[in-house]
Amino acid sequence: MSNKLKILVPLKRVIDPLLKPKISASKIDLTGLKFTTNPFCDIALSEAIQLKEKNSNLVENIHAVSIGSAKSKEILVAAIAKGANSASLIETEKSVEPLAVAKLLAEVAKQQKSNLIMLGKQSIDSDANQTGQMLAALLNWPQATFASKVEVSSDGTSVEVTREVDGGSVTQKASLPMVITADLRLNNPRFVSLPKLMKAKKTKIDTKKIEEFGTDITPRLEVEKVEEPPVREPGIMVNTVEEFVAELKKRGAL
Template identity: 50%
Template sequence: MKILVPVKRVIDYNVKPRVKADGTGVDLSNVKMSMNPFDEIAVEEALRIKEAGKADEVIVVSVGPAKAQETLRTALAMGADRAVLVETDAEVEPLAVAKILKSLVETETPGLVILGKQAIDDDSNQTGQMLAALLGRPQGTFASKVAVEGDKVVVTREVDGGLETVSLAIPAIVTTDLRLNEPRYASLPNIMKAKKKPLDVKSPADCGVDIAPRLKTLKVVEPAVRSAGIKVADVDALVAKLKEMGVA
């Protein structure tokens, strides 16, 4: 069984994003970029399934600029077998990404597609669900535990009311949550080996997908600055202050 893992190049989670002066978007110049943390968890889970003897190959794919090859090489250094970059400098919306992934799934025929539940740049949380709908495959989202059992994959999901366990017929789509695993670090020898692993470059046109945007961003602004809190001496003073503010 093959496992396909999409990964996205995003601003590193330790970096505070800056809005462009003209308000047209987020400033990416001279900013550290890295693999989306949820996708890193997806790569780790795919590797664990392979190491358990339940999969033969892990393929990582990214949709983005040429520099996304660095992100793919990181996944290869973690242990993935090969990579595919669908290269474009345009901003690609979740539906277009899902259509590109559908094309790759039809070519590669993986038993599982494991994605991060969302990307930390746009927080859309849409691509996995859209891909499952386009392919007509069962899906298990927000996974905190994944177990391949024969021709099924059992997924424990994090939901508002606690945990839910679903059994999905393979082929299936799984999206990962934070508590699924702790991703490994790539060792120096594996980083060197990753440079020799195959990385195929395609274009959206090769996948037969029109990536023209359906949405238009009108303006991007910084969040409002939070005002400082107020200290009170005791509970009576707190209740009085709340009444004064019209809260209580």
């Protein structure tokens, strides 16, 4: 039974994807806004849980981890309620770049003896799309990014992943351990029921300060400013198809 899956699912707490951030004094201002689990992370978690439900003898456990403020506990509690076995928080008030996040996650993967890491392909705030690939490099594991389908072999030794790429899809196969990043169409995450959420609140979330890891999290990049994108000139409404064509011609688009 050496091939049991120990799945690690990193989760990020982000602004509700339906909201726009405010920008003031050349910085992002998120005060008063609603937060949630990054949608792509939620899809990755949901896939891990479905793997466990479908192959209970194959999956030993699912551990959820987040790096962020104490408030990130909320998304870890939700992860437990959804079906993760355990969760831990690496607490920091600082903004941590993907390279440092990947280094911290590599430490967690070693501690947890994880052999499969499933995470979102990008977070909807920084839109970096880097962490999974960097984590795979640091661990020297194969990677399958932008997954739309994941199939574990019946003996739990290899995984076949269909990936969404420019112009179509590619199916890639690798042996465990590996890193998979979830794309939008991998699954539709389920909502969690209130009783489950209440029960999950009793689970202990192992919390460590980021400094305890001894990983250098000094930013490599300097963010000089954040600004609003240029505003478009207001457009016009027309009443007929003929006017529509005339307006497009006027604008040199036809």
